[in-house]
Amino acid sequence: MNINIITLFPEIFVALNSGLLGQAIERKDITINLLDLRDCSMNKHGQVDDKPYGGGEGMVLMAEPLEQSIKNISETKRGHVINLSPQGEKLSQSKAQELSKLDNLTIIAGRYEGIDERIINQYVDEEISIGDFVLSGGEFAALALIDACARFIPGVIGNQKSVDLDSFSSGLLKGPVFTRPEKFNNESVPDVLLSGNHARIQEWREDQSLLRTMERRPELLNEIKLTKKQIKLLED
Numbered sequence: 001m002n003i004n005i006i007t008l009f010p011e012i013f014v015a016l017n018s019g020l021l022g023q024a025i026e027r028k029d030i031t032i033n034l035l036d037l038r039d040c041s042m043n044k045h046g047q048v049d050d051k052p053y054g055g056g057e058g059m060v061l062m063a064e065p066l067e068q069s070i071k072n073i074s075e076t077k078r079g080h081v082i083n084l085s086p087q088g089e090k091l092s093q094s095k096a097q098e099l100s101k102l103d104n105l106t107i108i109a110g111r112y113e114g115i116d117e118r119i120i121n122q123y124v125d126e127e128i129s130i131g132d133f134v135l136s137g138g139e140f141a142a143l144a145l146i147d148a149c150a151r152f153i154p155g156v157i158g159n160q161k162s163v164d165l166d167s168f169s170s171g172l173l174k175g176p177v178f179t180r181p182e183k184f185n186n187e188s189v190p191d192v193l194l195s196g197n198h199a200r201i202q203e204w205r206e207d208q209s210l211l212r213t214m215e216r217r218p219e220l221l222n223e224i225k226l227t228k229k230q231i232k233l234l235e236d
């Protein structure tokens, strides 16, 4: 997957070089093409933002530098163009999986009051939000989006099965997990996990996943078809 990122702060993306994502970039499973918006300024002062028409607070990223930056990416490498915005469709696990199948993605990370609306109308395929809150810039949203997508790219996560078992993949949250020691501050690991009985462990995990979803995110249960056994467990 090739990801182009248009940003005023390319240095923030050094965070991509760590962990599994960093390894994927090193292997070239993912390539990151950072485009500094300032390079496309239309004047010698490096200006890329201006006051909003009609007055009001803040500054707006200008259309011309953004257009130039987008045009600097060859059409074959540009792919699907996303503008990050708190007003976009909320990012979900299924959206991340869908985007991970694309060969080319261009992400616009806004700043200030956002980007001139005409860029959205003329160049953007989709607007994505990472949640109902406002960040000062799209860079952190871009990092979250890229990380969520990368987990679905074959080879990025060593054990692909762990992605299939993650929260939201089956529509439920994942249940609790434990590691050594068996006893920590008087709290023991549930006996069943030490039993060696794989069928019982699997059943316990499925039950915990269901109960945790009911406790923490009950609205998710409306989105999936529950079995009779699951309905009985929830009723109990």
Ligand SMILES: C[S@@+](CC[C@H](N)C(=O)[O-])C[C@H]1O[C@@H](n2cnc3c(N)ncnc32)[C@H](O)[C@@H]1O
Pocket (backbone or CB within 6 Å): 083, 084, 085, 086, 087, 108, 109, 110, 111, 112, 113, 114, 115, 128, 129, 130, 131, 132, 133, 134, 135, 136, 137, 138, 139, 141
């Ligand atoms: C301060 S915000 C602009 C918010 C805008 N004035 C509004 O009220 O909708 C600046 C930039 O941060 C990014 N941003 C802020 N919150 C975001 C979110 N929840 N999801 C994705 N991007 C976000 C966007 O790129 C946005 O252009």
